[in-house]
Amino acid sequence: MERNSGGQTRGPLFYIGAGGLVLAMAVEALAVLGRHAGIPLLGAMEIIQASILLMASTAMLSATLNKGHATVTLLTTRVGERARGYLHAFANLMSALFFVGLATGVLWLAVEAWNDHEQSELLHIPFRPLRIVSLIAAVAIALVFLRDMGRSLRGRA
Known part of the structure; x- marks a missing residue:
């Protein structure tokens, strides 16, 4: 596991959350491009919602493990x-x-x-x-x- 500049560990939780974020951004970008091109991406919101669940779950667990709550x-x-x-x-x-x-x-x-x-x-x-x-x-x-x-x-x- 790597440590970032803040001294926090970057382990599997970081990469799962980051993967969810990248997936949500990519799907939304494709959905916007598709809308402008007249080819809507059906189900984009469903994929984004599932990605958000991964991001939120890993972010909360990571913040708790790193004592990062306010x-x-x-x-x-x-x-x-x-x-x-x-x-x-x-x-x-x-x-x-x-x-x-x-x-x-x-x-x-x-x-x-x-x-x-x-x-x-x-x-x-x-x-x-x-x-x-x-x-x-x-x-x-x-x-x-x-x-x-x-x-x-x-x-x-």
Whole structure:
């Protein structure tokens, strides 16, 4: 894995997200060119939506792994080290609970529609794998926040 100028690791998540972005841009460029040439690219929006799911999932997981989420330090800079650890642990717990809730919702939808063979209208892109990607990303993010919560409680944040 390479490191960029900010010291962050460029691993598979970076390349999956970048691939989704390149795919979305290429499809949109072809769709615009096709509209101007009178040859519309049917299903472009469906491909772009699937690409956005990949980009968003990998971006959120990558930001969580690299501690790249926005934080407000108004309170934590004014308390002692021990209280700061507890506040960080609490913030990580709340974030983990949010993503557990998100994963629960995705799982619920996936179970309810598992045998429905849902797919997009034009290109028939199946929704099942997209829901699985969303579920894996939400669970992975929740686990990273729980790991960080444990580290905050042990004083290794």
